[in-house]
Amino acid sequence: MNGLLQFFIITPSLLAAAAFLSPKRIKGLREGIALVATGLNLYFALAYFGRDIYATVPWGGGLGLDFSLRLYGFSSFIIASAAAFSFLITLYSSVFMYKKEHPGQFYLYLILSVAMINGAVLADNLVVLLFFWEGLLVTLFGMIFIGHKGAYKTAMKALIIAGITDLCMMLGIALTYYLAGTLTISKIHLPMSFGASVAFIFIMIGAISKAGSMPFHSWIPDAAVDAPLPFMAFLPGSLEKLIGIYFLTRISLDMFQLSAGSWVSTVMMIVGAVTIILAVMMALVQKDFKKLLSYHAISQVGYMILGIGTAVPVGIVGGIFHMLNNAIYKSCLFLTGGAVEHRAGTTDLRKLGGLGKVMPVTFASFIVAALAISGVPPFNGFFSKELVYDGALERHWIFYFAAVAGSFFTAASFLKLGHSAFGGKISEEFKKIKEAPFAMLVPMVVIASACIVFGLYNSFPIDKLIAPVLGEHAQSHVFSGFPHNIMLVAITLVVLAGAVLNHIYGVKKTGKGLGAVDHIHHAPVLSTLYDKSGQADPYDIGMKLTGILAAGLWYIDRGIDWLYNGFSVYSAYAIAFVSKNIRGASYSAFIIWSLIGAAAVLAMMFGKS
Amino acid sequence: MSWTLVVVPIIAVILLNLPFGEGYRKLAFPAGIFLAVLQSALVLLPIENMFPYGACPLSPFVFLSPDALGLLMILSVGIVVFSALLVGWRMTDKTSRKSDFANLIILAMAGMNGVILSGDLFSLYVFLEIVAVSSFILIAMDKNREALEGSFKYIMLSAVATILILSSISVFLMLTGSTSFSAAAAALKQGNHAAVLASGLFIIGLLIKGGIAPFHGWLPDAYTSAPAGVSIFLAGIVTKTTGIYTIIKLVSYVTGYTGPVKEILLFFGAVSALLGAFAALDQKNFKRMLAYSSISQMGYVIMGLGAGNPLGVMGAAFHLFNHAIFKTQLFVNSAAVEQETGTLNMDRLGGLSDKMPVTGATSVVALLSTAGVPPLSGFWSKLLVIVALWVAGYKIYALIAVFAGVVTLAYLLSMQRRVFFGNISASFSNIKEAGVSFTLPAVLLSTITIAAGVFFPYVFEKLIIPVQALLGLL
Known part of the structure; x- marks a missing residue:
């Protein structure tokens, strides 16, 4: 029973590859494989529902980086829900994606997302979790990318936003490791000291960004227009919320002892309240x-x-x-x-x-x-x-x-x-x-x-x-x-x-x-706010700031660049020019060099003996 | 029996040259391929002690059972001979010369197996000479001015090396009355000055044969002027067996890892690694650049050996094997380029990747492995060498090794860019992939590079870890 948890990840991954590689000519084969993959996944999720299983494969030597997976009440509940959604959405896609572009890639990303989600939910090691978490980023990017030709920009936007927030999460995980001394999720129970609060906030950024909260939301409306529609129902609509909130719950309840009095709790509530109001006003x-x-x-x-x-x-x-x-x-x-x-x-x-x-x-x-x-x-x-x-x-x-x-x-x-x-x-x-x-x-x-x-x-x-x-x-x-x-x-x-x-x-x-x-849209104060809202995309502001920063760094970079591309190359070629000529163009030169070398060998041989 | 590895190829050469006409002599090619594949396959078979010791009838020579490094070398010899034969057969134009080429390669293969298996100083010397004489003829096979000049240089320096080695052996014989390794080692242990001198001379002779700087003057000319198939053979295995492998053998069986020996190995290894890399940086000829690269990579092997700890010896052995793979691969690629474009001048080449995708792609694999980029096999061996140097306390040498690796990446990337990337010149717009005798070894070798890198833990355990026994022989 121990080893079977890995199949939650391995089976969908293999079937994803099969769906991708299946020949185009056999109609329905690809859809069939996708349905079998998600169906099997659903079956396993239900069969394992509510069980308590711990599986670990030693990995990464003594660094505490074991590939450990843990199934218990909460994670089996999330996995079963995710499996149910992915099965229904695959069924739906089999019609929707018919005769659309890139069906192979679509199913590849879809089933691979299932594998990644299973992995992220089951992971009992923060680094393993991070691995699958980032894997989800890849399928997300791919899903948007195949939408249409212009979708590239949106995919890039999603990737940058998610990449930055995942980086925050990585920092949070590193800090947690430092504080708790272990990477095993089920062993971490940190009291809310200041350091832990900072770690919590960093990990929270990663989690709520995956769930699609403000201010990390701005790629979602763009993706709604650009990406294939089942994708929206699938990733930002349901599964990303499932794992984002799942992990948020895990950090709030298990990993950190979040109490009602802490400032972190207030920060979360403010983020939540602001997200509710602003997003619904836009909707x-x-x-x-x-x-x-x-x-x-x-x-x-x-x-x-x-x-x-x-x-x-x-x-x-x-x-x-x-x-x-x-x-x-x-x-x-x-x-x-x-x-x-x-x-x-x-x-x-x-x-x-x-x-x-x-x-x-x-x-x-x-x-x-x-x-x-x-x-x-x-x-x-x-x-x-x-x-x-x-x-x-x-x-x-x-x-x-x-x-x-x-x-x-x-x-x-x-x-x-x-x-x-x-x-x-x-x-x-x-x-x-x-x-x-x-x-x-x-x-x-x-x-x-x-x-x-x-x-x-x-x-x-x-x-x-x-x-x-x-x-x-x-x-x-x-x-x-x-x-x-x-x-x-x-x-x-x-x-x-x-x-x-x-x-x-x-x-x-x-x-x-x-x-x-x-009448709400055109209400006195609101109408001006709405007019401005188009410019208030945190992503665009971030990009502008990055642009300014980049311009400043450009000059510093030129200097460093010269060190590499100018100075070091010139000196390397100067040395190369000299070394090239120590090759004994003539036989006598070769003999002279060899004699010098031989003298050195003998000197060393006798020097210390 | 281990001696069959030497005797069978020699008998094969004799049989293949019976006077049954030119059509019969052409059998040398399939025979060579067969022997090479057989030799590699036997090493890889999961049988303990595949080549047991046994006295060779009618022969004064002593053949030992190969140690772990010997097995690795026998495997490399098979792989390189296979690649060299495929390419050389295709690129040699006259039928009679084709047969000569294949026969000489088989003979040199017998010689190299002899070097690997020989159990005393004198038989070692004899097989070194068999390899050397076959190589002289191979280099000069085209009989043009350059080839003759390259061959002549090689003969002259080999003569110097031969004199040194032979003098060394005679000193040992005079002192101990025997040419066995153990007698020589015993004489050295007593601190006999004549014995120390003799071992020094032997080492110098081998450094010359291995092309370690500053004894490397002959090597770029010999590699560059030789026909393509011969360069593959020379660069891939000949100088590595006769020079570098023999040094490892000598140090392990005779001198031991003593202070002065380690100092010599480290110093000349570092000089080679740096000088070779820098000289390669500024070359215009594809093969000449690879020749300098070879000098630099051998520097790594010698440095690893000089670290004198288990890690270092394992790193040296693995790098020697990897070098046989990736350098053969690069020479095969250069042969493919030469075959199609007729030139090796990198300034005139460019953009060949579009027309020769397999050659271009496999070349990338080989160059990344040479430069030590993970997860390819070259990364692991370089890592072992560098870590070994660091652990042994030779931190400066470890830094030199790292630095030479950076320069390696620089010149190889510049090669890749100049030959395979960029815009193709109009005169080469009609070229295509050079054919299966070039792409088959290229794909095979890069597969080995990738596989040995990705499955490094397995390779390490099966083939490399036993090598450290070399440290405990004395």
């Missing part, structure tokens, strides 16, 4: 299906970080539950977006409209997922958000306020999205389109029904999957069932009703669904 005004969703993908991370950052049990449970829920409804939303693109050929909301009549199943799935993300009872999003609210309120009302405000705008933007894409009048050209193909509908419907199941029967995910993660932190709390704080539920319902009223007001004013939030 509100988008005029493209995919782009709108991608901003929500950022905004929802805010809830998770806020929940875990509260460092109180109810908040943490809420954060993790929200991670799971978000992965469910967000991937469902991306898939409906993909179905719309597949059939209508565009995701521009100005062109779409009335699709609800021709694509009823897609529309129904969309409604369920939209209700879930807006936090309407009894869908799953409602319960996790309530838990987060509860935790946030325990710390300070301002965080609670930010979270609730985020909910208002989320609901408003989905009302707008649903109204403009599926509601309203259908244009002539879309009248003939059909419902999405079966293989695309299955994942959508399955995932949408999970929204309902995880809402109504929330005691299963919360009590069975999430509460055990907390261990002794959980004490005897009960988190499942209907929220205990009726007051908070009432406020939520009022806010949601407000969002509906706001929508009706906006539609009346402009006469169409797409204009439902124009």
Whole structure:
């Protein structure tokens, strides 16, 4: 049993290569291999669910760099969820990617991502974790890169942002190693000293950046336009959130003893709250299906970080539950977006409209997922958000306020999205389109029904999957069932009703669904902020600063360059010129050199004997 | 029996030259290939003591069972002879000369096996001479001015080396009444001055044969003027066996790793490593540059040996093996370039990678291995040598070794750029890959380089670790 954990990594890697190399001529072979790979992975994930296994392969000598993997409750839960999503998305892609460019590379990256995620989640050694973490960066880059010809820039952007944050994580890991004296994750339990707090912040940057939080988000909306759509549902939509938040939870609960009073916890909550508000405000005004969703993908991370950052049990449970829920409804939303693109050929909301009549199943799935993300009872999003609210309120009302405000705008933007894409009048050209193909509908419907199941029967995910993660932190709390704080539920319902009223007001004013939030967009102060928001990409600012720095370093570099390229080359050639001529151009010269050498040999021979 | 390695090739040469006409003599080529492959394959077979000791009938010579380094050398001899035969057969134009070439190579192979297996000073000398005489003829085979001049230089210096070695042996014979290694070693141990002088002379003779600076004057001319197949053979294995391997043998069996010997090895090794590397930097002729590179790389081997600790001896042995692989490879590539373009002047070449992708790519592998870039095999052997020098306390020499490695990378990259990268000149626009007799050895050798690097722990354990027994012979 010991060695079998490696197969979680080896099997998908091999099958990824097989899918990539499979000949183009045999139709469906590639898709078949991909389905087998993710299906096998799902089977193994379920077969190993909830077990406690530790496997280690000595590696890297005495440096403590053992290739150790550990499966336990929490990691098996993440692996099973990731496996389920990857299987459904592969099924979906088998239709979506058909006749698209680079299917071979797409499946290679997709299955390889599964292997990397399994590796990162199972790793019980920080360096091993880092290896798979960085491996994910490669597949991410590749996925965006194959989108279309111009996607190169976005891929580069993603790579630079993720690369820098991963570098921070590397620093954090090095510092942790220094403080804890070990790289084995399950042996690290650091109290929050100043050094540990710094290490925590560094690792946290890596984790939340993977999850897509602000200010490391700016590649996601670009990628939404450039990359193949299943990719969005797959990596930034669900799996990256899963492992980002997974690792954030691990560092908050196990590796560091994060307490509610520490400044680190406050930093996390601020990051979470700011992410919620800013991203949702951006989402509100988008005029493209995919782009709108991608901003929500950022905004929802805010809830998770806020929940875990509260460092109180109810908040943490809420954060993790929200991670799971978000992965469910967000991937469902991306898939409906993909179905719309597949059939209508565009995701521009100005062109779409009335699709609800021709694509009823897609529309129904969309409604369920939209209700879930807006936090309407009894869908799953409602319960996790309530838990987060509860935790946030325990710390300070301002965080609670930010979270609730985020909910208002989320609901408003989905009302707008649903109204403009599926509601309203259908244009002539879309009248003939059909419902999405079966293989695309299955994942959508399955995932949408999970929204309902995880809402109504929330005691299963919360009590069975999430509460055990907390261990002794959980004490005897009960988190499942209907929220205990009726007051908070009432406020939520009022806010949601407000969002509906706001929508009706906006539609009346402009006469169409797409204009439902124009009055917010054009509100006095907000409109200027929105105009500026385009320039406020942290990536672009960073790039500009880098440019200035680079110009300064250029001059220093020239000097050093001369040392290498000028000075050392000239002196090397000068020596070369001399050495070349010590070769005895004539026989006598050779004899003279040999005699000198022979004299030296004999002198040495007798010198010390 | 170990002596079959020497006797079988010699009998083969005799049989192949029976007067049955030119068509019959052409069998020398397949016979040579067969013997070379057989020899390498036998070493790699997982059999303990593949070549046991046994008295050779009708022969005054003593053949030992090969030690770990001997096995490694027998393997290298097989690989290099295989490559040299393939390339040389293709590049020699007249049929009769082709057969001469193959016959001489087989004869030299017998000589080298003899050097590796010989059990006393005199038989060592005899086989050194067999190799040397075959090489003289091989270099001069083209009978043009340059080839004759190169061959003549080689004969003259070999004569000097021969005189030194023979005098040394006669001194030992006079002192001890025997030419065995152990008798010579015993005489040295007593501190007899004549014995010390004799061992010094022997070392000088071998340094000349191995082309270690400042005794290297003959080597670039000999390598450059020889026909392509012969340069591969000379650079890849001949000077390495007759010079460098024999030094290792002499030091291990006769002189021991004493202070003065180590000092000589370290000093001349360092001079060679640096001088060779710098001289290579400014060469225009592809083969001449490789010749200087060879001098520099042999400096590493000698330095590793001079460290006198297990790591150093293992590093020296492994680097000797690696050098046989990657330098043969580079010479094969240069032969392919010469065959297609008719020139070796690097200023006139360029951009050949587009037309000769296999040659260009394998050349990259070989040059990176030569320069010691991980994970190729050359990296590990250089690392062993450098670490050994550092551990033994010769920190200056370790730094020199590192520095020479940097210069190595510089000249080889410049070679790669000038020959294979950049723009191709219009006169070479019609060339193509030189054919399977060039690409087959090139691919084989670079595969060995990569495999020995990637699976280094395995190679190290199976082939290299036993080499350190050389330290405990005295």
